[in-house]
Amino acid sequence: MEPYKSQIGQPVSRLEGHLKVTGTARYAGDYSVPGLLYGYVINSTITKGKIISFDTSRAKALPGVLEVFTHENRPSLAWFDLQYADMDAPPGSPFRPLQDADILYNGQPIGLVVAETFELARYAATLMDIEYEEEAFDTDLRSQQHLARSPKIGMATMLKPLPPKPKGNFEKAFNASPNQVSAEFFHGTEHHNPLELFATTTVYEGKGKLTIYDKTQGTINSQMYVANIFGLKFKNVRVISPYVGGAFGSALRPQYQLFLSVMAALKLERSVLVTLDRHQMFTFGHRPPTVQRTRFSADNNGIITALNHLAIGETSRFEDYTEVVVNWSHMLYPAANTLMQYKLVELDVYSPLDMRAPGGVTGMHAIESTIDELAHKSKIDPLQLRLTNYTEIDVSLNRPYSSKELRECYLQGAEKFGWDKRNPEPRSMRRGNKLVGYGMATGIWEANQLPAKAEAILTGDGKLKINSAVTDIGTGTLTVMTQIAADELGLPVEDVEFAYGDSKKPFAPIQGGSFTVSTVGSAVKAVGAAMRKKLFSIAKKMKGGVFDGADLKDVSFEGGRVFITNDRSRSVSFQEIIAANDNKPVKLSKFSVPSILKLKKYSRAAHSAVFVEVEVDEELGVINVTRAVTAVAAGKIINPKTARSQILGGMIWGISKALREETIQDDGLGKYMNQNLSEYHIPVHADIHELDVIFVDEKDTVVNELGTKGVGEIGIVGMPPAITNAIFNATGKRINQLPIHFDMLL
Template identity: 40%
Template sequence: MTADSLPLIGAGLDRVDAPLKVTGSAHYPNDFGYPGMVHAALVRATIAAGRISAIDTSQAQAAPGVLTVITHLTAPRLERGPMTLLGPSPPAPLQDDRILHYGQHVAIVVADTAEQARHAASLVRVEYETAKALLDLDDPRAEVLTDPWSLDTDRGDLDAGFAAADVVVEGTYTTPDNTNNPLGLMSTIALWHGDSVTVHDSTQWPHNVRTSLAQIFKVPESGIRVLAPYVGGGFGAGLRMWPHVILTVLAARELGRPVKLVLTRPEMFTSVGHRPNSVMRFKIGATRDGELVAIDADGVSSVAMEDDDYEPVSLCAAVSYACPNVRTRDRQVRLNIPCPGSMRAPAEGQGNFALESAIDELAHKLGMDPLELRLRNFAEVDPLSGLPWSSNALRECYRQGAERFGWSRRSPEPGSMREGRRLVGYGLAAVSYPAYQVPCQARASLHRDGSAFVRSAATDIGTGTYTVMTQLVAELLGLPTSRVRFDLGDSDMPYSPQAGGSGLTGALGNAVHAACRRLLREFLDLVGDDADSPLRGAGLGDVTVSEGCIHRIGAPDQGEAYTDILARHGLEGLSADGRSIPPQSEELGMAIAGAFGAKFVEVRIDPDLGLLRVARVVSAIDGGRILNEKTATSQITGGTVGGISQAMFEDTATDRETGRIANATFGDYLIPVNADVPDMDVIFVGGPDRATPVGTKGVGEVGLVGLAAAIANAVHHATGRRIRSLPITIDQLLL
């Protein structure tokens, strides 16, 4: 069976962009070049707080090949970028002499070659007036922000709930800074053409870069084109427009030549965001039979001095279980750190670790199976609104996941399961990730040769957007996938939101659905009064599509090919635009559901050496309609590896005296290698979500959420030790 003859939606088709990638023909931002292109390098601050008292660029200016050195003394005044869907833009660079974090850009050097630029950057001499840096969440001098986005929750009577509780557990859970670290170094190329500029950038959101640059450089958006057809990963690092992009565009304007900047790996740790650290205090009360009666959750996380990134880490406690009395509070502490940003499963990645660890502690104290406790407190309706879910297959995730994993073989007593000398532990975590959709647009065209071309300014960061949209277009228009071209990554195309928050497939898929339906309507309008057409007078509800033809439902012989319609009317093609609008709970009378899941983990621990290994992971996922089982499985698999990494390896270590990141290389920043990755099993349950035409819910983030808690819970089952801080290290496991 060929790929073209497979059922399209849900079929595990190979990636349509795979041949380009494996042959090296897919062009990433770093791969482009222009005649006369020159290269930039950054100079970064070596203190975390203070001011620049002097900066000497004379040696750098005199170095071979150097064309310019821009500092705060020579840079023009730049306006801060606009408010975005993800909050305010980061501050503009080189605007004054203040140093707000170690690694802050204090100069950009441009030379004929990258080597010359890097050498010259090392010659820039900077003197500082050093101030005492704020680097600790508990520092009493630090400014504390309370609920900046008004997301705190309070329902029921918390005091009464705890008074009614037979069992109460309390715990403090901590997570460190993590750094996104996509394999591809983030890069930018800028080329001005008079008052217009073309930018190649490692972004997950071309339209945001265009809008931001337009405001910062006072250029009409129509004069800015941002290109990102392929991006070497992101994990959230490409969601904001970072200062190095501004500096590259600024240097290109000053020189009147194309400028290319590629961040080094250490620069990636201070230039493109990170998952902020957090401290979460949870208190949970339940009756003797396991009914939750009260949850009190407080979260504290870090934020940069002049940034507004916000991750409400405690919020998941308000939406995950049926509990009548819940309070969540989140605060941020301003520190001298690089700007945080979204990293895969922001907020939920941290908050779920605390919540699901506390639920496990409660189950142990009650003497109840952790799975049974979760089942008893399943939220039949949305806990915040009281509305029925648009879809929720979490119960089925529990059932199928437990069966596949063999949860019934779990011996309840900690330390009771062994394989040889190794301790064996089984752990579980429930998972949810909130629904996220924003408006999106797409344009669909069908040409006289019978091929379709559909485009939108989205990005594919490795998630499979090219492929699933090709499949969707093929099904909606009744074409083989070989006759469909889907294009993206160009801000001149119709507007698309960011590839992030597990929301792009839904927003873009619904826009593509609308565009293809409108295109069909254009064809039907064309033959509406055509006496020679068997489709005369037909509406959308009267027809279906297959094999490049539109025909009446139940009557394949009463139809005609797109190509015949176009030829008869002397047209080279037809086009139509479509847009998606986020569904509204109030209008639909139901709560818009995000993804749900259950994660089951088996660990093995050497009690003498404290060595922890994850042996098996089963992920049962309700992601709504699965457009491509192969790419969706890949997303969950990749997320699982990321969750293992969060649980056992990742820790961005900042020196508490200087603010320097001490492990900003792949030699020092630990991430899993092949030997750390276990057998993984992925099950998709549930069906299309009722809230949107396409019915997807997203699988990007939900793959990571829950792994840290499930592993920590499995460690407790294996050893009796409750781990409340990440990552889980050898010293915590030496028995």
């Protein structure tokens, strides 16, 4: 028998890929059940005020329309306002659909039409006669009244710490430094816009039992929300979500179509599907617009002496949504004098929502653009400035990093890109009528782990099944977890089934923040180790004494057998072990909890170095990212194929953030004006050229049992500043407002 080849580290193609590309995979809105009804949401057309009257009679007169739900006739509810009703809820009081006549933001859901067909429900929604009483509103983050005063300070949460305390004397050190840079940045609003629309199919099972197919990044989170809001028993609420057509943070929190679908199903005692159309995808959650101000300084040797970073973000009137925007610079650069400030402005908008690398991709643009300008003023190569200030310590917390191979990212990325061919003089490199620019930036993203549970079952045919409630939002979770489980028992991937996306399965938190592999993967590894121990315990008691005198450390698991490592002739098969177990499958579960005492001694982060080339048409100002290289250090890479896809996706989104993507708000109307994919611009194939990814070898024995850090966010954070820095090198213009349009360069 050939020695077992580890599945971890292999570029295994996504196990569900064939189902997705052939259209066989069923998403939340694809379930056809007998007697299914369809709901269509009615949204507010004003930004703030009250509903004076809501006449639904014309709609309800249509044959096939069963009900129109509004605040006037919605069922009574066990409203639950505690934080644990939603794992991702920020501090405050969450928005409640149809609670009362008050309008809190433009596009707020104010009604639901339920009909026999989707088309009928959608048409009926146009027949409402609604009278409003409008009130004055404020949606303008950049108004002088907000930027001049001292806005409120957001609260810290488990995954969103407050900025570090001031260090040294920033003002004195900054003013005394020979090289100073001050800058202001603005990031506009963005909306997630995953390809799959938000949908919930609630199947009414009778007697308060529901099976819910929901677009979510956390089946148990949706289950908790529904049970608490509607006063149902947890065991009577089952949420299933095996396939998610993109989310990027938009499905971390239960969205309002879930509430409305469940409400209608319980009231009508029928199954109900509620799907939001594309413009309604702009009526909940967004990356918040953010104003940033930076002041960095360095001595003549390039040593950074002082760092000041202020960020002012948007939140709603009812919740304090916060992001980690200003903490990153001091994690990277060991300045002796720092002042980090983060504040919020309450506006008449829906609460912002985590969007890929929330806070990080916003903050790193300001930080790395300011570092680039500091290098330019100091007449030092931007890469050399970063190497000069390199540290293995997170000085913001005075802790060593559990591992940090950022230096190697710099060196390998620069070599692959050809950074040494860069001319530092702006407007000095050309290609025909195009100005050519090289830019670089650093990326950093936290490496977290949360508690999770996994169940393992070894069946009579020697196959392994792993159960977890975790979703797979398109990142390759199914494939990676199968690889981890396969290695634990030395099985080929085809002999392992990873069953997931179901709230009835063992606990998993929401999928986001680049912590899923470290979190659920650690639980899979833990239950795999427990299974090895259990199987050996059974095998040792079997007749024949094959393992007499042996301990667990003396045996190996390969190819469906357990054998003495130094004597492969002494072995038993998994099937024989099951037979010795009275022909019962071996079943057990394990809870994985991170070691807080161990981890608190270290800072844990993935790092990247991004190198970008741009071409800018000198006459038209049109910008093209012609090539980019991202070098990543993210611990052990379980699957280099799916991980590379994650980095490439982040790089493409970074191009979008820098050059394309924005939601335009008319503050006179308090309304987003481009609520569609024809005017909300994202890159197309013609915009994306040569992209390359390098995974730098990084061993981490601290971060978790697998040594993984996650790659979902690290691919995007460094791209926007690398692009803007390349544009400066090409044109000599420093543009600090994203996205950058060609007219800014004319």
